[in-house]
Amino acid sequence: MSRLVVVSNRVAIPGESLPGGLAVALQAALGERGGVWFGWSGKTVRGDSGDVHEQQHGGIRYVTIDLNRADVDDYYNGFSNRTLWPLLHFRLDLVDYDRATREGYRRVNALFADTLAPQLREDDIVWIHDYHLIPLAALLRERGVTCRIGFFLHVPLPSADLLMAMPDHARLFSTLYAYDLLGFQTSRDNDRFRTYVRLYGGGRIVDDSLIEAADGRRIRTAAFPISIDTPHIARQAAAAGGKSALRNLHNSLERRMLAIGVDRLDYSKGLPERFQAFGRYLERHPEQKGSLTYLQIAPVSRGEVNEYQHLRNQLEQIAGHINGRHAAPDWTPLRYVNRNIPHAMLTGYYRMARIGLVTPLRDGMNLVAKEYVAAQDPGDPGVLILSLLAGAALEMKEALLVNPHDVDGVADAIATAAAMPLAERKERWQAMMARLLEYDIHAWRRGYLQALESA
Ligand SMILES: O=P(O)(O)OC[C@H]1O[C@H](O[C@H]2O[C@H](CO)[C@@H](O)[C@H](O)[C@H]2O)[C@H](O)[C@@H](O)[C@@H]1O
Numbered sequence: 001m002s003r004l005v006v007v008s009n010r011v012a013i014p015g016e017s018l019p020g021g022l023a024v025a026l027q028a029a030l031g032e033r034g035g036v037w038f039g040w041s042g043k044t045v046r047g048d049s050g051d052v053h054e055q056q057h058g059g060i061r062y063v064t065i066d067l068n069r070a071d072v073d074d075y076y077n078g079f080s081n082r083t084l085w086p087l088l089h090f091r092l093d094l095v096d097y098d099r100a101t102r103e104g105y106r107r108v109n110a111l112f113a114d115t116l117a118p119q120l121r122e123d124d125i126v127w128i129h130d131y132h133l134i135p136l137a138a139l140l141r142e143r144g145v146t147c148r149i150g151f152f153l154h155v156p157l158p159s160a161d162l163l164m165a166m167p168d169h170a171r172l173f174s175t176l177y178a179y180d181l182l183g184f185q186t187s188r189d190n191d192r193f194r195t196y197v198r199l200y201g202g203g204r205i206v207d208d209s210l211i212e213a214a215d216g217r218r219i220r221t222a223a224f225p226i227s228i229d230t231p232h233i234a235r236q237a238a239a240a241g242g243k244s245a246l247r248n249l250h251n252s253l254e255r256r257m258l259a260i261g262v263d264r265l266d267y268s269k270g271l272p273e274r275f276q277a278f279g280r281y282l283e284r285h286p287e288q289k290g291s292l293t294y295l296q297i298a299p300v301s302r303g304e305v306n307e308y309q310h311l312r313n314q315l316e317q318i319a320g321h322i323n324g325r326h327a328a329p330d331w332t333p334l335r336y337v338n339r340n341i342p343h344a345m346l347t348g349y350y351r352m353a354r355i356g357l358v359t360p361l362r363d364g365m366n367l368v369a370k371e372y373v374a375a376q377d378p379g380d381p382g383v384l385i386l387s388l389l390a391g392a393a394l395e396m397k398e399a400l401l402v403n404p405h406d407v408d409g410v411a412d413a414i415a416t417a418a419a420m421p422l423a424e425r426k427e428r429w430q431a432m433m434a435r436l437l438e439y440d441i442h443a444w445r446r447g448y449l450q451a452l453e454s455a
């Protein structure tokens with residue numbers, strides 16, 4: 001079997017707890033097969049970028065590289081998270097395009113390529129992840145790398161007319177033609193990419209699975225919806241009940257139902273709209289008032305980027321407003337926590353919650369939706385309220401599907417979920433859980449790698 005080399009900006013080194021679905025998912029995928037995981041160390045250093053650290057845990061060799069302040073600012077905070085992230089999440093209004101950060105992005109990708117190329121063998125399988133590293137395969141090819149290279153995009157791929165609005169879009173997106181396989185979260189993302197190729201990308205569609213670049217190179221494209229380690233999460237959630245933090249949360253609820261939201265503090269997650277919807281629920285459903293507490297876990301993410309700082313201030317205001325208006329001396333309706341909660345603990349929180357609130361404005365997949373379902377008690381499962389605009393909605397039709405922009409609709413879905421009879425909860429949950437057991441993170445990895453090997 002070929003050696004697997006995974007490359008991503010974010011690397012989950014054991015013992016370092018990081019929120020973010022990519023790190024959680026790749027850890028689970030590499031854990032089964034083993035291989036090399038290469039990426040940024042997450043450290044911002046003085047002096048030059050490029051120091052390399054290596055460590056081995058189980059079957060995985062972690063190789064990470066330090067970046068200096070200018071590189072982190074241009075590549076990560078700048079072009080990745082102020083240009084590409086909003087663009088790919090359909091937020092042209094938030095796109096900040098700057099040639100200097102674009103060059104920084106290219107510079108860091110070239111540094112990754114310089115460091116990685118000499119370590120690669122001809123029969124390796126290289127799997128590159130996400131928008132931080134779009135040009136990496138082209139840069140590796142320039143350095144003589146000939147092995148199979150695949151790309152997986154964890155975020156949505158927006159409409160062609162949005163993509164082409166970015167200055168010099170073709171210069172960046174045409175580097176995708178250096179890959180052998182391009183994987184997307186959903187068939188919609190795949191379709192939109194193929195439309196872009198045809199209209200603005202200088203390529204053509206060959207058939208349902210192949211596109212062709214202007215130079216005749218053929219690239220396979222397909223959807224591979226990411227998943228979770230379902231049995232592991234189910235076991236973790238069932239075992240978490242013994243932890244004292246779980247008991248404390250349970251006691252603090254005083255028999256009230258719990259609704260939970262778990263999201264990085266990111267504008268794509270629709271948190272202001274969700275808070276407003278919870279406030280609207282309290283107004284529209286006075287008969288339920290006092291029976292439900294909403295806990296929102298929202299660890300700070302990308303805190304050096306302006307838009308994220310602004311969001312944090314905004315949410316503090318809305319949370320204060322809702323509690324000021326609806327709280328009673330013995331009840332706080334909305335609990336808002338900015339701390340990162342360890343994954344194993346989180347699964348216990350999910351299981352305790354009658355309602356899982358997952359209402360992003362756009363999301364590549366959203367693993368929290370899947371984890372929430374996997375963590376439920378089969379005898380008394382909770383209800384998932386899920387945004388139609390998350391990739392997960394295409395697979396989880398038995399959730400209560402909502403449009404996150406429809407504040408009244410989300411408010412009413414909360415009331416429906418809170419009152420849903422056990423038989424209906426079980427029926428919906430069983431259908432979603434059966435799918436999650438069949439198509440888990442290992443099936444995702446195997447499906448992608450088989451496609452890459454045969455591309
Ligand atoms: O690495 P960060 O900047 O701290 O951000 C965390 C991750 O956020 C994004 O996650 C995406 O991947 C998930 C798994 O496929 C998916 O479920 C979710 O919808 C996406 O938002 C980002 O794409 C990752 O690169 C980040 O590591």
Ligand SMILES: O=c1ccn([C@@H]2O[C@H](COP(=O)(O)OP(=O)(O)O)[C@@H](O)[C@H]2O)c(=O)[nH]1
Binds near residue numbers: 264341
């Ligand atoms: O305090 C937290 C918040 C989130 N997560 C994990 O971070 C991931 C979030 O992934 P998702 O796909 O939902 O969104 P992303 O953050 O990747 O956009 C999930 O595995 C969560 O369990 C966590 O471990 N602790």
